[in-house]
Amino acid sequence: xxxxxxxxxxxxxxxxxxxxxxxxxxxxxxxxxxxxxxxxxxxxxxxxxxxxxxxxxxxxxxxxxxxxxxxxxxxxxxxxxxxxxxxxxxxxxxxxxxxxxxxxxxxxxxxxxxxxxxxxxxxxxxx
Amino acid sequence: xxxxxxxxxxxxxxxxxxxxxxxxxxxxxxxxxxxxxxxxxxxxxxxxxxxxxxxxxxxxxxxxxxxxxxxxxxxxxxxxxxxxxxxxxxxxxxxxxxxxxxxxxxxxxxxxxxxxxxxxxxxxxxx
Amino acid sequence: xxxxxxxxxxxxxxxxxxxxxxxxxxxxxxxxxxxxxxxxxxxxxxxxxxxxxxxxxxxxxxxxxxxxxxxxxxxxxxxxxxxxxxxxxxxxxxxxxxxxxxxxxxxxxxxxxxxxxxxxxxxxxxx
Amino acid sequence: xxxxxxxxxxxxxxxxxxxxxxxxxxxxxxxxxxxxxxxxxxxxxxxxxxxxxxxxxxxxxxxxxxxxxxxxxxxxxxxxxxxxxxxxxxxxxxxxxxxxxxxxxxxxxxxxxxxxxxxxxxxxxxx
DNA sequence: GTGGTCTAGACCACG
DNA sequence: GTGGTCTAGACCACC
Numbered sequence: 001x002x003x004x005x006x007x008x009x010x011x012x013x014x015x016x017x018x019x020x021x022x023x024x025x026x027x028x029x030x031x032x033x034x035x036x037x038x039x040x041x042x043x044x045x046x047x048x049x050x051x052x053x054x055x056x057x058x059x060x061x062x063x064x065x066x067x068x069x070x071x072x073x074x075x076x077x078x079x080x081x082x083x084x085x086x087x088x089x090x091x092x093x094x095x096x097x098x099x100x101x102x103x104x105x106x107x108x109x110x111x112x113x114x115x116x117x118x119x120x121x122x123x124x125x126x127x
Numbered sequence: 128x129x130x131x132x133x134x135x136x137x138x139x140x141x142x143x144x145x146x147x148x149x150x151x152x153x154x155x156x157x158x159x160x161x162x163x164x165x166x167x168x169x170x171x172x173x174x175x176x177x178x179x180x181x182x183x184x185x186x187x188x189x190x191x192x193x194x195x196x197x198x199x200x201x202x203x204x205x206x207x208x209x210x211x212x213x214x215x216x217x218x219x220x221x222x223x224x225x226x227x228x229x230x231x232x233x234x235x236x237x238x239x240x241x242x243x244x245x246x247x248x249x250x251x252x253x254x
Numbered sequence: 255x256x257x258x259x260x261x262x263x264x265x266x267x268x269x270x271x272x273x274x275x276x277x278x279x280x281x282x283x284x285x286x287x288x289x290x291x292x293x294x295x296x297x298x299x300x301x302x303x304x305x306x307x308x309x310x311x312x313x314x315x316x317x318x319x320x321x322x323x324x325x326x327x328x329x330x331x332x333x334x335x336x337x338x339x340x341x342x343x344x345x346x347x348x349x350x351x352x353x354x355x356x357x358x359x360x361x362x363x364x365x366x367x368x369x370x371x372x373x374x375x376x377x378x379x380x381x
Numbered sequence: 382x383x384x385x386x387x388x389x390x391x392x393x394x395x396x397x398x399x400x401x402x403x404x405x406x407x408x409x410x411x412x413x414x415x416x417x418x419x420x421x422x423x424x425x426x427x428x429x430x431x432x433x434x435x436x437x438x439x440x441x442x443x444x445x446x447x448x449x450x451x452x453x454x455x456x457x458x459x460x461x462x463x464x465x466x467x468x469x470x471x472x473x474x475x476x477x478x479x480x481x482x483x484x485x486x487x488x489x490x491x492x493x494x495x496x497x498x499x500x501x502x503x504x505x506x507x508x
Numbered sequence: 509g510t511g512g513t514c515t516a517g518a519c520c521a522c523g
Numbered sequence: 524g525t526g527g528t529c530t531a532g533a534c535c536a537c538c
Binding site: 418419420430434437438448449450451452453454 | 509510511512513
């Protein structure tokens with residue numbers, strides 16, 4: 001369920017946190033569903049439990065999961081939060097698009113790219 | 128001409144390199160134009176000369192400038208390179224758009240966003 | 255009668271103990287009144303009996319209840335104890351007020367807050 | 382400047398973070414003042430650098446300091462943030478006062494306590 | 509020299 | 524068995 005990309009420059013704990021965030025927001029993981037325990041996931045990914053712990057701490061701090069000591073971590077699903085997250089993503093996208101334009105990429109190229117990616121995504125989702 | 132944002136999480140050398148890259152690709156800096164000397168820019172930004180040095184090294188490695196020992200650093204303008212850079216940017220954009228879609232942002236929202244940003248950019252460019 | 259807040263960071267046994275403590279000191283639970291049995295309460299709250307056990311142990315240790323083997327747990331009501339408890343609370347309040355002052359909250363703000371809360375509490379108590 | 386209380390139940394990193402927060406909000410530490418380096422403070426308090434690191438990470442996340450890699454951590458001073466922090470403290474105070482009232486502490490006792498603490502604080506501040 | 513990440517392994521509190 | 528904290532020590536990126 002979780003894949004670590006060691007070529008990715010971002011820290012491992014961030015990759016893990018982002019991955020779960022995706023699973024939660026997209027609805028693949030349901031409300032109150034239990035996340036894998038810190039230790040088990042650590043073994044599975046063969047990384048240190050501390051690293052998982054940190055990813056989970058991040059997710060809890062950001063409101064995506066809640067922790068019950070002695071029981072585990074569970075999905076939270078806070079719609080309001082999801083909207084905030086969406087806005088953050090769009091903001092970042094804006095920054096990125098502007099950067100593209102400033103470096104001379106044409107409007108048409110951007111529109112094309114967007115169309116293609118959306119098409120890909122849909123066919124992928126069907127499979 | 129160069130502004131450092133200390134709140135930005137990216138390393139300083141990267142900020143500087145990116146800024147010059149923008150100036151070069153957008154054509155503000157012309158072919159064979161001289162970049163500020165390492166020492167002068169270091170004083171101007173009151174940062175360590177090593178940091179400037181590294182930014183310039185990065186730019187040279189990526190083919191945006193060329194270095195003449197004892198004379199300075201100069202803009203290169205290699206069209207083929209610009210295309211590579213464009214592709215890199217579009218690749219990154221693709222990744223980001225996919226991320227948006229996976230987190231439940233609708234196609235229409237993305238298209239809207241793109242339109243708005245492009246409009247903004249054009250009016251901004253006129254001013 | 256007892257509500258567990260899983261968002262609360264404090265351990266469950268502490269929440270339960272505090273809740274009973276409130277009921278006892280406020281007089282809602284009378285002297286020699288029987289507390290729910292460990293097992294029944296555990297089932298009712300669907301938590302581990304050990305947790306209830308620990309809450310009761312805490313209450314007994316602090317002198318709020320007494321245990322009769324094979325019979326159950328009963329409210330104690332020891333006025334002297336209540337005074338100790340009061341002092342503990344006031345001590346904690348003192349620490350907190352000092353913290354407020356150190357962080358630049360004005361005397362007037364604190365007094366205002368106190369007045370408002372006391373007013374609220376009285377009208378609430380009447381209802 | 383920093384004291385760790387090993388009797389305090391709260392984690393060390395939290396104590397350290399709170400202490401700096403106090404110093405910053407109260408104005409003892411000025412804008413852009415440098416905090417002790419992670420390693421130096423670790424040696425001084427004879428605790429592990431990771432623990433300091435975590436305290437600093439917390440402070441940065443909460444907006445009290447900013448980090449410049451390779452240089453150190455510096456005081457931020459964001460007035461808006463301070464107001465939020467003040468409200469948080471008052472909220473907590475409210476909760477606490479209510480708890481006192483519910484456990485039968487009289488209004489007069491609370492008012493007295495407040496007066497005394499404020500007096501203490503003032504004379505202490507003069508010294 | 510600075511901060512940031514990660515591992516290995518320990519201990520504690522909780523259920 | 525669960526998560527939370529801490530230590531010791533290593534390595535990296537940055538300045």
